[in-house]
Amino acid sequence: MRIEADHTRCEGHGMCEALAPELFRVGDDGKVAIRVDTVAEADREVAQLALDSCPTQALRFD
Numbered sequence: 001m002r003i004e005a006d007h008t009r010c011e012g013h014g015m016c017e018a019l020a021p022e023l024f025r026v027g028d029d030g031k032v033a034i035r036v037d038t039v040a041e042a043d044r045e046v047a048q049l050a051l052d053s054c055p056t057q058a059l060r061f062d
Contacts, residue, residue, distance in 0.1 A: 001039045002062040003047060005032050009058035016050040016059060023047055032058065 003023070012030030016023070023043060025033045039047045039061075051059045 001044065001047075002037070003034050003039060003051070004060050004062045005034055006058045006060075007031050009056045011056050011058075013055050015053045015055065019050040019053060020046045024050060 010031050012026050012032070014026045016032055017026050020043070023035055023039065023046070025035055027033055036043075047061075051061065
């Protein structure tokens, strides 16, 4: 499973990175970067929590 980021919506709050730093990183530009190509089954629950916690709903599963 992959995660998509809508950089037009991302405001760099960093909730995703705080919850799952192994999956997300907010760069110096204030936009989220997805650190993995696909989300491992073991990381799916924390990934879903991060997606649900995004205040701008900039993240989704693809």
